[in-house]
Amino acid sequence: xxxxxxxxxxHFHPQSASDYIPRHHLRDLQLARLQAELRRxxxxxxxxxxxxxxxxxxxEDVRSLDDISKLPFTVKTDLRDNxxxxxxxxxxxxxxxxxxxxxxxxxxxxxxxxxxxxxxWTSVMVRTLAACGLGKGDIIQNAYGYGLFTGxxxxxxxxxxxxxxxxxISGGNTERQIMVMKDFGVTAICSTPSYFVHLIExxxxxxxxxxxxxxxxxxxxAEPWTESMRRHIEERSDIKAYDIYxxxxxxxxxxxxxxxxxxxxxxxxxHFYPEIIDPKTGRVLPDGERGELVLTTLSKQAMPVIRYRxxxxxxxxxxxxxxxxxxxxxxxxxxxxxxxxxxxxxNVYPSQVEAALLAVEGTxxxxxxxxxxxxxxxxxxxxxxxxxxxxxxxxxxxEELYRRLVCSLEQxxxxxxxxxxxxxxxxxxxxxKARRVIDRRNSx
Amino acid sequence: MKIRQLSxxxxxxxxxxLEPCRLLARDGINIRTLSVADTAQYGILRLIxxxxxxARDLLSSAGYVVNVTExxxxxxADSPGGLVKILEVFENSSINIEYMYAFTFGRxxxxxxxxxxxRPDEAITQLQQAGLNVIESVEVYKSGGLS
Numbered sequence: 001x002x003x004x005x006x007x008x009x010x011h012f013h014p015q016s017a018s019d020y021i022p023r024h025h026l027r028d029l030q031l032a033r034l035q036a037e038l039r040r041x042x043x044x045x046x047x048x049x050x051x052x053x054x055x056x057x058x059x060e061d062v063r064s065l066d067d068i069s070k071l072p073f074t075v076k077t078d079l080r081d082n083x084x085x086x087x088x089x090x091x092x093x094x095x096x097x098x099x100x101x102x103x104x105x106x107x108x109x110x111x112x113x114x115x116x117x118x119x120x121w122t123s124v125m126v127r128t129l130a131a132c133g134l135g136k137g138d139i140i141q142n143a144y145g146y147g148l149f150t151g152x153x154x155x156x157x158x159x160x161x162x163x164x165x166x167x168x169i170s171g172g173n174t175e176r177q178i179m180v181m182k183d184f185g186v187t188a189i190c191s192t193p194s195y196f197v198h199l200i201e202x203x204x205x206x207x208x209x210x211x212x213x214x215x216x217x218x219x220x221x222a223e224p225w226t227e228s229m230r231r232h233i234e235e236r237s238d239i240k241a242y243d244i245y246x247x248x249x250x251x252x253x254x255x256x257x258x259x260x261x262x263x264x265x266x267x268x269x270x271h272f273y274p275e276i277i278d279p280k281t282g283r284v285l286p287d288g289e290r291g292e293l294v295l296t297t298l299s300k301q302a303m304p305v306i307r308y309r310x311x312x313x314x315x316x317x318x319x320x321x322x323x324x325x326x327x328x329x330x331x332x333x334x335x336x337x338x339x340x341x342x343x344x345x346x347n348v349y350p351s352q353v354e355a356a357l358l359a360v361e362g363t364x365x366x367x368x369x370x371x372x373x374x375x376x377x378x379x380x381x382x383x384x385x386x387x388x389x390x391x392x393x394x395x396x397x398x399e400e401l402y403r404r405l406v407c408s409l410e411q412x413x414x415x416x417x418x419x420x421x422x423x424x425x426x427x428x429x430x431x432x433k434a435r436r437v438i439d440r441r442n443s444x
Numbered sequence: 445m446k447i448r449q450l451s452x453x454x455x456x457x458x459x460x461x462l463e464p465c466r467l468l469a470r471d472g473i474n475i476r477t478l479s480v481a482d483t484a485q486y487g488i489l490r491l492i493x494x495x496x497x498x499a500r501d502l503l504s505s506a507g508y509v510v511n512v513t514e515x516x517x518x519x520x521a522d523s524p525g526g527l528v529k530i531l532e533v534f535e536n537s538s539i540n541i542e543y544m545y546a547f548t549f550g551r552x553x554x555x556x557x558x559x560x561x562x563r564p565d566e567a568i569t570q571l572q573q574a575g576l577n578v579i580e581s582v583e584v585y586k587s588g589g590l591s
Contacts, residue, residue: 205507388510391511393488394543395488399483422455425507
């Protein structure tokens with residue numbers, strides 16, 4: 001395994017050893033951990049115990065990993081309904097940290113960590129950053145928000161655990177981010193991909209060419225993005241852009257990460273057990289089939305979560321990765337089962353819109369989808385910001401751009417779409433997650 | 445000979461023309477002339493200003509997409525047939541006028557027109573051969589230089 005790593009051109013971090021565990025050992029470890037996790041949850045979380053009892057199930061009924069499919073799913077509303085501390089499996093005196101999700105509707109979801117949970121979380125973030133080719137000597141600018149959001153502190157502990165130099169700059173204040181990046185000789189940045197696009201644009205406006213800085217790696221997560229957006233970022237900034245995945249309910253960032261092959265995200269399966277289900281029927285799908293990702297924590301103490309429906313759409317990749325890691329990969333998230341919207345009976349994911357826009361040369365991924373209803377019919381408008389690359393002083397050139405955007409969108413979505421060219425920066429920027437869809441159909 | 449024109453993308457909405465003009469005014473940059481090409485959705489504001497480099501930097505750091513194009517300023521008699529004289533130069537030529545607009549003021553009995561040609565260098569030669577005055581750029585940027 002050491003050979004594989006060195007061939008990939010990275011330093012080997014001891015924490016990454018678990019990425020290369022032989023598969024049969026991994027499965028034994030997963031089963032032992034799953035059984036212990038189930039016993040712990042059953043004994044300490046009344047909500048879970050009542051649910052199993054009602055189904056006539058006991059933790060001992062799970063004798064193999066496949067038996068996990070007998071267990072009920074946990075959904076987001078279960079977490080919300082037990083606000084704030086109802087799903088904790090540890091007494092408060094053992095809990096050293098609380099985080100909470102940004103609740104867009106109603107109460108947030110509270111998640112808890114024991115000292116050991118923090119150590120596990122740190123270790124998976126160390127493995128994440130190591131997989132992205134980072135190590136001692138790297139200067140990591142952590143632009144994820146610090147606070148109740150798990151992104152900031154998750155990446156922070158990981159970067160420190162790795163032995164890198166971490167700059168805890170948090171999100172926002174783009175000009176200061178650019179100054180720090182330049183003056184401190186930053187080699188890696190952690191942020192959402194859309195925020196980094198915003199940062200490169202702002203840098204260009206104030207005369208800083210990110211390509212000329214020592215920055216070489218971007219660790220991007222917390223929102224779904226596309227392969228074409230990766231190409232766009234890599235060309236504009238001359239860095240390697242890696243996709244990472246995580247969610248607060250499970251631990252925060254550090255659930256899965258790309259390696260230097262940039263071909264799927266390795267799930268840290270020794271701590272998080274993945275399944276793919278059909279979102280409609282709940283049936284478990286075989287490896288390779290696309291569906292909703294379901295995760296079970298295998299070593300979480302403070303707040304174990306069994307069969308959590310993430311709403312994220314992906315597929316597991318069973319084939320071994322060229323990097324030599326044995327932990328399985330999943331495809332990059334292609335959408336959310338609840339992000340999907342239906343326009344005149346057609347299922348649309350924002351990621352499809354993004355791919356269609358990027359297919360038109362020079363178009364930046366700053367866009368927003370506005371859904372309205374006209375005379376009882378759904379209407380979809382895609383607002384696209386005009387950039388320096390595509391802008392012309394001639395009306396004809398802009399009209400041509402408009403036609404190409406409409407054509408690309410209609411071909412991709414098989415749907416009539418209105419396009420509106422808008423001024424740069426007129427679409428609200430995300431310091432965190434981009435708000436891609438504004439649905440006004442119910443207010444009409 | 446060639447004059448730098450700034451173009452800005454603006455949405456066709458109330459108040460959107462004001463902001464860039466206000467920025468220039470605040471910094472003491474004089475708009476020598478302008479034109480707006482518009483569609484129902486958006487417009488292109490084309491500007492000739494006293495200091496195009498400073499104006500460009502000012503507008504782009506305010507977040508506008510600014511495009512710099514080379515245009516020509518041609519002087520003709522401010523009398524019937526003045527414009528025809530210029531257009532006739534290109535009557536049998538393959539040079540295309542992409543768009544044109546008039547300067548806000550001329551000098552005495554002369555009018556000044558701004559042209560965007562697809563091949564500006566050839567256009568200059570042909571205009572000069574026809575005895576027309578293609579105005580030097582310094583004169584155009586100069587505050588009050590043409591009045």
